[in-house]
Amino acid sequence: MWRLVGILRSGKELTSAMEQLRSLELPKTEEHGRAHCEFRNMHGLASVIVKSALAVTKSRGSHYRSDFPYRDDDDFAKHSIAQKTKEIRFEA
Numbered sequence: 451m452w453r454l455v456g457i458l459r460s461g462k463e464l465t466s467a468m469e470q471l472r473s474l475e476l477p478k479t480e481e482h483g484r485a486h487c488e489f490r491n492m493h494g495l496a497s498v499i500v501k502s503a504l505a506v507t508k509s510r511g512s513h514y515r516s517d518f519p520y521r522d523d524d525d526f527a528k529h530s531i532a533q534k535t536k537e538i539r540f541e542a
Contacts, residue, residue, distance in 0.1 A: 451496055455503060460516045464504045471497050498532050505538035506530070 454467035476493060477486035508522035509515050531539045
């Protein structure tokens with residue numbers, strides 16, 4: 451996450467991060483140990499962060515997209531809505 455989804459990011463790096471997250475094998479649901487739960491939670495959070503970063507095709511604040519170096523307040527000065535099984539959407 452630090453290397454591919456840090457402050458300076460690009461679509462290529464974000465796509466690579468998403469592919470790596472998808473390739474990870476999550477612990478089985480019947481395992482309830484702390485380490486397994488923490489890993490599943492971190493994996494879920496990382497997935498939402500990458501999915502959101504891919505959806506925002508602009509640079510804003512401290513997060514800079516090298517493939518989209520300019521601000522786009524008309525399309526992205528909105529709240530990002532992320533749901534597990536849906537695409538990211540933006541609402542005013």
